[in-house]
Amino acid sequence: VPVSVSCGLVRDKRGKIIGVLAVARDVSERKRAEEEIKRLNVDLQRRAAELSTANQELEAFAYSVSHDLRAPLRSIGGFSQAVLKRYASQLDAQGQNYLQRVCAASQRMAELIEDLLTLSRVTRAELRRGPVDLSALVAAVAAELRQGQPERQVEVVIADGLVTTGDARLLQAVLENLLGNAWKFTSKSDPARIEFGHTIVDGQPTYFVRDNGVGFDMGYADKLFGPFQRLHSADEFEGTGIGLATVQRIIRRHGGRVWAEGEVDQGATFYFTL
Numbered sequence: 133v134p135v136s137v138s139c140g141l142v143r144d145k146r147g148k149i150i151g152v153l154a155v156a157r158d159v160s161e162r163k164r165a166e167e168e169i170k171r172l173n174v175d176l177q178r179r180a181a182e183l184s185t186a187n188q189e190l191e192a193f194a195y196s197v198s199h200d201l202r203a204p205l206r207s208i209g210g211f212s213q214a215v216l217k218r219y220a221s222q223l224d225a226q227g228q229n230y231l232q233r234v235c236a237a238s239q240r241m242a243e244l245i246e247d248l249l250t251l252s253r254v255t256r257a258e259l260r261r262g263p264v265d266l267s268a269l270v271a272a273v274a275a276e277l278r279q280g281q282p283e284r285q286v287e288v289v290i291a292d293g294l295v296t297t298g299d300a301r302l303l304q305a306v307l308e309n310l311l312g313n314a315w316k317f318t319s320k321s322d323p324a325r326i327e328f329g330h331t332i333v334d335g336q337p338t339y340f341v342r343d344n345g346v347g348f349d350m351g352y353a354d355k356l357f358g359p360f361q362r363l364h365s366a367d368e369f370e371g372t373g374i375g376l377a378t379v380q381r382i383i384r385r386h387g388g389r390v391w392a393e394g395e396v397d398q399g400a401t402f403y404f405t406l
């Protein structure tokens with residue numbers, strides 16, 4: 133029987149040792165519980181390894197499928213284009229219109245495939261950790277956005293000196309997506325305002341990108357991060373819906389989490405930890 137023994141000295145009033153007290157406890161129950169926990173842990177580790185392998189295989193599969201779809205798609209697009217150019221005179225207006233739609237659809241599908249491949253690369257690329265000046269990155273991304281649309285008046289407020297550790301290239305992609313969204317979804321706000329800052333949520337240092345744009349319905353807050361999930365139509369705001377899926381993957385790879393708060397017509401805030 134496994135026992136745990138504890139001993140102590142027994143003294144009289146003056147502190148003289150008059151005896152030894154030993155207590156032996158039957159700990160077979162605890163031992164059994166410990167062994168059970170050990171077994172469960174080994175089991176859990178094995179399952180986690182299996183899951184990770186399965187995930188990697190799925191990723192590789194998605195990558196090669198997307199990759200291989202490009203060649204036949206190029207043929208569809210290329211040959212429809214060729215027919216449109218060379219045989220336009222033999223086609224009536226409706227025939228030309230159909231072919232134009234084939235071209236447009238294959239173009240669109242090519243964009244979706246490119247997005248999927250980019251997403252896949254984000255998950256597979258190795259993390260290269262180092263110091264990253266998030267404030268400087270945000271400033272650079274904002275400058276780029278301004279250059280792309282100099283006619284827009286957007287107030288960008290950036291908290292100073294927010295430096296962290298992570299993969300600079302991937303964190304830049306995160307900020308490009310979050311700020312790109314804030315920029316896009318404030319296009320109808322006057323004055324438009326975007327803020328990058330730092331706060332503490334549940335004791336964790338947390339970064340956020342806040343805007344005063346069109347916002348969204350909180351009922352769909354989790355959906356936003358799924359690939360190709362969009363709450364706004366493409367004619368209203370352009371995009372394919374891959375940005376936030378990319379953001380989520382990058383943040384998860386850094387061991388953090390990302391979430392959103394918003395309200396229709398009241399702007400949106402995207403939070404992330406690292």
Ligand SMILES: Nc1ncnc2c1ncn2[C@@H]1O[C@H](COP(=O)(O)OP(=O)(O)OP(=O)(O)O)[C@@H](O)[C@H]1O
Pocket residue numbers: 309313314317343345346347348356361362363364370371372373374375376377394399400
């Ligand atoms: N700042 C924001 N304000 C309001 N809605 C947003 C904001 N950011 C994202 N969303 C909502 O989440 C959806 C998904 O965002 P995501 O960045 O993944 O896609 P996208 O911007 O539409 O396209 P892409 O990023 O691929 O160009 C958006 O279509 C929009 O409905």
Ligand SMILES: [Mg+2]
Pocket residue numbers: 309312313371374375376
């Ligand atoms: Mg986006």
